[in-house]
Amino acid sequence: AVAADIAAAAAALRDAMRYVCEYTALKLVYQRLRHSLLLGLYLPSVSDARLAVSLRDLDLELGVVFHAVPSAEARVQLVSQVLKAVVEAMETVLTDPARAVSTDDIGKIEADIALLCA
Numbered sequence: 001a002v003a004a005d006i007a008a009a010a011a012a013l014r015d016a017m018r019y020v021c022e023y024t025a026l027k028l029v030y031q032r033l034r035h036s037l038l039l040g041l042y043l044p045s046v047s048d049a050r051l052a053v054s055l056r057d058l059d060l061e062l063g064v065v066f067h068a069v070p071s072a073e074a075r076v077q078l079v080s081q082v083l084k085a086v087v088e089a090m091e092t093v094l095t096d097p098a099r100a101v102s103t104d105d106i107g108k109i110e111a112d113i114a115l116l117c118a
Contacts, residue, residue: 017074025081028061029089037086041093046105051090051112058086086116 029037037054062082069075093099094109101109 017071018077021074021078021081024065024078025085028058028065028082029085032061033057033089037089038093041090042099042101042105045100046108050108051115055115058082083116090116 033054036057040049041051041054043049062079065078066075069078090113094101
């Protein structure tokens with residue numbers, strides 16, 4: 001019975017860590033990086049507002065959060081959640097009809113995605 005309780009507590013802690021990492025990632029991307037990643041990216045055009053600026057901002061924010069998380073396992077989970085949120089934000093940006101993205105911009109956007117993957 002005690003072993004089952006300990007296993008249940010460990011599972012609950014893992015779930016809680018996952019939720020905290022997901023919340024932190026969403027807050028980072030959708031609140032703290034809202035201007036550079038969601039509102040400013042590719043506006044007024046792809047050439048005028050590339051992803052590199054947003055990634056610099058992301059790197060600074062991640063550095064602060066990363067040093068506050070003592071667990072290596074939690075840091076890996078946090079980075080995974082942040083990258084997931086960034087990809088979702090980019091999807092939102094790329095499907096936004098207000099952005100004037102044309103087929104001529106594909107190479108620049110591919111280069112930006114390569115930066116994200118690097």
